[in-house]
Amino acid sequence: MTLTTSNSANSDLRGDVAAIRLAERNRLMSPVGHRRMLRVVGFFGLLGLLCVTIIASLSIGARTIAFGVVMEALWQFDGDLVEHLVVQDLRLPRTIIGIVVGASLAVSGVLMQAITRNPLADPGLLGVNAGASFAVILAIWLLGISSIVDLVWFSFFGAGSVSILVYMLGSMGRGAATPVRLALAGAALSALLYALINSILLTNQKVLDVFRFWNVGSLLGGDYNILLQLSPFIIIGMLVSLIAASSLNAMALGDDAAKALGTKLMLTRILTLLGVTLLCGASVAIAGPIGFIGLVIPHAARFWCGPDQRWLIFYALLLGPIVLIISDIVGRVILPPGEVQVGIMTALIGGPLFVWIVRKMRMAQL
């Protein structure tokens, strides 16, 4: 706009300002509505993806089974057909275990990062993995147990007792269990336990021989009995997490702000940690320490749905199983005739994917 036409431009300017105001208002309003819709769409998209993954998991393997036959095996089971037996006895259990373990690990990861306000926190930080590993080592070493199935209860017990210990250590002395103290206490105790584990492994090759296979995590070999016995813990863990979710939103603003908003800090912390212990402890017991999901899925979920804990939990609930089951499928077929354990495949596939997501993120969002 030049100076010579300033008079006539004045009225134009007024119109422009109104237009700009309107555009500004639209710009401010729309992302919120847009984002809300995206969240819902994304949720159902993931739900669809999970269904596809489940069907793929039932049909892909050493012997590929057609979609129609898979459906028949599920609804009109015939015990004489080999393919029906494969679906019902082998692939269905490991798929269901994949769903349960993936969902539990991902949700407990969301909770752990929220409660410690630390993006580097994973459920293992509460000492769950270290506790489970330590109990398993003791069981292999002192009781001579070598079957993975028998190790379930030892690992669940170890996970539970160590996470209680971490909470007590984090909250002893002056003041409450602040996020930093909790994180450092968990890291310190885990390291201590891993040191003991290492000293046993180094002096005892027989134990190492059993342990190195338990340690990579596997969806194979689990059966319905274990799942059934541990399912109450997982259900309670999920419910507790959902109850704590909205309080965790307030706590993200800091302890003082959360208190001012009427959040019961102590109660929320205890509920959240209970949820983490139950979920993560049960999944370590079922499938061994699968490290990647709990740390990374929350970040991937946050990339799509933003920082609202309630949405995060639902997204993690779907994303965890999807990543875990896809990794399991690839692990089955990548190196025939053998299989690559799911704990290894998750990191091999999920790692690069995660790096790609991180590069897409706008850091200001976080």
Added chain:
Amino acid sequence: MSDLAKARVSSAYIWRSKQFSVRLDPRTIWASLALLVAVLIVAIWSISAGDFPMSIADIFASLVGEGQKPHDFIIFKLRLPRLLTGLAVGAAFGMAGAIFQSLARNPLASPDIIGFNSGAALGAVIMIISFGATGFLVAVGAVAGGLLTAVLVFTLSWKGGLNPYRLVLVGIGIGFTVYAGVSFLMTRTDIFFAAAAQHWLTGTLNARIWRDVYVTWLGFGLLAPLALGLQMSLNRLEMGDDMALALGIRINIVRSLMALIGVLMVSIAVAGAGPIGFVSLVAGPIARRLTLSSGACLGGAALVGALVLISADLMGRVGFAAQLPAGVFTAVIGAPFLLWLLATQIRKGAM
């Protein structure tokens, strides 16, 4: 709290010249002196203790060149190289850990976060399992693997600048992927190689020679002054990017330099003793709590790292019937200390 801060400011020792000023807090001085004394005590103890115990008089006689032959042999061939390597490796791990914790503004960060240790582990395990290598070649493989991984992580996280949060997340992703390779190799080999790899992955100071001493001290001696010189800029960075910019810090340069120094320090330490865990995690928080410093305390972290590592080595040598590698005991020494500090922490929110 504000009273305390005021009192501490007034009691600090400050020297100023025209271009340069040094400010030392009495608490920092006392804590550093105490740490130094502790390092000395443990050092003398670890020279005298072992399967062949020696008195302090014997040790000094040997050090000034008037000792008996067997004493000279044990001190100069066995225990002194081991001790000196341990000091440099521990100090390097401790300082590198403090650097990364400060860069990432996160007490859980360690050189691990940029995937260095995973890369080093993969390099070493490939050397052990695929080529049956031992000793020096394993260290070469480890350092090569670690540096390659670190370069990969830096390249992937550079996007018009080095955002620490992105660096950490990319490091986690790459680290997990690389470590999956280690786990895979561990399950695909026979138990003999798996045990050798497990032993190397724990980290040990066993059988160090004078060459290890020269390499580690040369590296640490070159890098540590650089890191200490940049410490003020590093502490400004902790205030946030905007504040640091306003204070005249060249954010990307300082960050890249510090990260590079940290990576090189870790690679020297890993070459000297293997990927010993926990020293780099625990040294920073312990040093901060002991000195009550508001920023990263790199010198203190180096002292704590050295103390933890040589104590762990001493414990592994004399504490048990079987000699166990130092990497097992760093956590046994460091973890209770950190937990105790957490419980008795003097200032609320001191981190």
